Amino acid sequence: MALDKEEMSEKVLAIAEALLNEGGAENLKARTIAEQAGISVGSVYNLFTDLDEVHRAVNMRLLDRLGATGLAAMADLERQGVTDVQHRILAMAAAYVRFVEAHPGSWPAVLAFNRRRATRPGPDAYDALLDALFDIVAGVLKAGDFGLDDERRALAARTLWSSVHGIVTSGYVANSNSRQAEEIWRQIELLVGVFVKGLEHGGAFAHAETKSE
Amino acid sequence: MALDKEEMSEKVLAIAEALLNEGGAENLKARTIAEQAGISVGSVYNLFTDLDEVHRAVNMRLLDRLGATGLAAMADLERQGVTDVQHRILAMAAAYVRFVEAHPGSWPAVLAFNRRRATRPGPDAYDALLDALFDIVAGVLKAGDFGLDDERRALAARTLWSSVHGIVTSGYVANSNSRQAEEIWRQIELLVGVFVKGLEHGGAFAHAETKSE
DNA sequence: TGGCTTCGTGAACATCGTTCACACAAACAG
DNA sequence: CTGTTTGTGTGAACGATGTTCACGAAGCCA
Numbered sequence: 001m002a003l004d005k006e007e008m009s010e011k012v013l014a015i016a017e018a019l020l021n022e023g024g025a026e027n028l029k030a031r032t033i034a035e036q037a038g039i040s041v042g043s044v045y046n047l048f049t050d051l052d053e054v055h056r057a058v059n060m061r062l063l064d065r066l067g068a069t070g071l072a073a074m075a076d077l078e079r080q081g082v083t084d085v086q087h088r089i090l091a092m093a094a095a096y097v098r099f100v101e102a103h104p105g106s107w108p109a110v111l112a113f114n115r116r117r118a119t120r121p122g123p124d125a126y127d128a129l130l131d132a133l134f135d136i137v138a139g140v141l142k143a144g145d146f147g148l149d150d151e152r153r154a155l156a157a158r159t160l161w162s163s164v165h166g167i168v169t170s171g172y173v174a175n176s177n178s179r180q181a182e183e184i185w186r187q188i189e190l191l192v193g194v195f196v197k198g199l200e201h202g203g204a205f206a207h208a209e210t211k212s213e
Numbered sequence: 214m215a216l217d218k219e220e221m222s223e224k225v226l227a228i229a230e231a232l233l234n235e236g237g238a239e240n241l242k243a244r245t246i247a248e249q250a251g252i253s254v255g256s257v258y259n260l261f262t263d264l265d266e267v268h269r270a271v272n273m274r275l276l277d278r279l280g281a282t283g284l285a286a287m288a289d290l291e292r293q294g295v296t297d298v299q300h301r302i303l304a305m306a307a308a309y310v311r312f313v314e315a316h317p318g319s320w321p322a323v324l325a326f327n328r329r330r331a332t333r334p335g336p337d338a339y340d341a342l343l344d345a346l347f348d349i350v351a352g353v354l355k356a357g358d359f360g361l362d363d364e365r366r367a368l369a370a371r372t373l374w375s376s377v378h379g380i381v382t383s384g385y386v387a388n389s390n391s392r393q394a395e396e397i398w399r400q401i402e403l404l405v406g407v408f409v410k411g412l413e414h415g416g417a418f419a420h421a422e423t424k425s426e
Numbered sequence: 427t428g429g430c431t432t433c434g435t436g437a438a439c440a441t442c443g444t445t446c447a448c449a450c451a452a453a454c455a456g
Numbered sequence: 457c458t459g460t461t462t463g464t465g466t467g468a469a470c471g472a473t474g475t476t477c478a479c480g481a482a483g484c485c486a
Contacts, residue, residue, distance in 0.1 A: 005464095030443060040466045045444070111324075111382075156407075159380065159400040166379015167372065169324075187372040194369075197414050198407030218433095243474060253435045258475070 009047050012037055017058045020106040027105075028055060059110045063129040066099050070136050085144035086196045092137060093164050093188045100168055101181070111169065137161050146199045156199065163191055222260050225250050230271045233319040240318075241268060269339075272323045276342040279312050283349050298357035299409045305350060306377050306401045313381055314394070324382065350374050359412045369412065376404055 003011065015036045019027050030051060034041045048054045073095040077088055100107045138157035141148070148156060171184035216224065228249045232240050243264055247254045261267045286308040290301050313320050351370035354361070361369060384397035 029441090031441090041443090042445085042467070043465055046464065051443070155399060155403060158383075158396075159403045159407075162380040162383040162400060163376030163404060164379070165383055166377070167375040169382070170371075170375040170378055183371075186368060187375060190368060190372045191376060194372075194411030195407050196411070198409070198411030201410050201414050242472090244472090254474090255436070255476085256434055259433065264474070 005047070008037065008039070008043075012044065012047060012054065013057055013061065016054050017061070017106055020055070020058060020109045021103055022105055024105050025055070025109040028109075055109070058106065060125065060129070062103060062106060062110055063126070066096070067129060067132045067136070069099060070095050070133060074136060074140070083143060085140060086192055088140045088143070089137070089160070089192050089196070090189065092140065093192065096164060097168060097181075097184060097188070100172070104172075108169075108172070134158050134161055144196070144199070147202070148199070160192075160195055163195075164188060167191065218260070221250070221252070221256075225257065225260060225267065226270055226274065229267050230274070230319055233268070233271060233322045234316055235318055237318050238268070238322040241322075268322070271319065273338065273342065275316060275319060275323055276339070276346075279309070280342060280345050280349070282312060283308050283346065287349060287353070296356060298353060299405055301353045301356070302350070302373070302405050302409070303402065305353065306405065309377060310381060310394075310397060310401070313385070321382075321385075347371050347374055354412075357409070357412070360415070361412075373405075373408055376408075377401060380404065 012033055015033050016028055019029070019032060028051060030041050030044050033054070034044050037044075044054075048057070070092055073091050074088065077091055082088060134154070134157050137160060138154050141153050141157055141160075146153075146156075167184060167187045171180050171187070225246055228246055229241055232242070232245060241264060243254050243257050246267070247257050250257070257267075261270070283305055286304050287301065290304055295301065347367070347370050350373060351367050354366050354370055354373075359366075380397060380400045384393050384400070
């Protein structure tokens with residue numbers, strides 16, 4: 001009947017994710033986790049060294065799920081024979097927006113946590129998961145017939161995705177009305193439309209002509 | 214000799230900004246402020262109701278300074294007779310990047326704080342300051358000869374600025390090497406170039422044609 | 427001088443994250 | 457079967473932090 005060590009860890013992570021989703025990072029308390037999991041405070045520290053480790057583990061799961069849903073969305077469009085770049089990028093962005101909306105509390109915590117990590121040691125599995133997201137976008141861009149070499153396409157993918165990310169996070173700074181959701185989506189539509197049109201007309205190289213020094 | 218109430222408030226804010234800049238939001242401690250300001254903990258709570266209010270006041274000053282530097286950069290270009298939209302937007306983005314680099318610890322705190330405020334009551338002076346930044350960008354876009362009505366131009370300004378913001382924040386998630394600064398700037402150049410080219414070719418309306426439902 | 431107000435003070439909560447000495451149970455050795 | 461070792465759960469305890477509040481000093485006015 002007693003739960004395995006790994007089962008208990010997952011139970012703790014599930015509880016932690018719920019707590020983060022409800023009240024953000026400051027709602028992730030060791031005593032609350034212990035109480036809801038039916039164990040003592042010390043046991044939590046037996047399973048995880050830090051609360052930071054709990055937080056990181058939750059974030060990993062979130063990033064992983066986000067990548068999976070993004071890939072699933074792309075696979076769906078592939079099955080439907082949709083090859084239009086703009087359609088596919090919009091679908092990818094839509095998956096991202098839905099994901100953020102589905103995790104109102106925990107997704108901001110992912111970003112805040114990421115930032116706190118800035119001074120920490122070396123690279124991480126974090127970056128790997130983010131790169132996976134970039135690669136999906138880069139793959140979509142490859143289907144489009146822009147005159148982009150691999151390096152420039154990767155740069156465009158990172159730029160586009162960071163921009164979508166900025167729109168979403170900026171949008172959710174203000175009070176999250178249903179208005180905000182519409183505003184976010186209109187911005188994304190504008191961005192993607194302009195981005196694709198700009199790439200089609202060689203806008204990626206424009207700065208070399210207009211900026212001298 | 215003794216400082217005025219308002220002078221002491223500003224001294225506290227200066228100390229708070231330094232603390233935020235050094236160690237982020239979790240480094241803003243009431244006792245540290247009191248010690249460095251030469252007053253007691255209770256006096257801090259006499260000047261400000263909350264530590265949140267201190268944090269908000271610091272953020273206000275930062276946003277205000279950011280807007281001022283942005284306006285100054287625009288005025289400089291005006292004086293030089295530079296009317297090219299792409300140049301001016303790049304200059305605006307450069308001002309933003311420099312500002313973030315100049316406040317490595319406190320600027321992330323602005324964003325993290327903004328998010329915590331999500332559940333709080335009504336609109337704020339925060340939004341007013343952010344809108345001021347949007348207005349600057351919108352003013353620059355107005356100089357360009359795109360076929361945009363006021364509403365669409367405002368949307369484009371918010372989209373462009375949120376995108377720049379996303380690029381900068383995403384870039385500073387990873388370890389802040391000098392490489393990152395170059396990557397950020399390349400993304401910004403690509404974004405602005407593609408954005409302007411896309412607007413010139415009516416990309417802002419493209420989504421209406423390709424997206425049916 | 428005697429009251430009234432204002433403001434600074436720091437001790438005193440409550441609540442965190444985190445640690446640690448102890449206890450209990452299971453596995454293992456003789 | 458008994459003693460030992462090992463692992464693990466426990467919750468009291470510690471230090472730090474945000475915040476409050478009763479107290480007192482210091483000015484001000486009549």
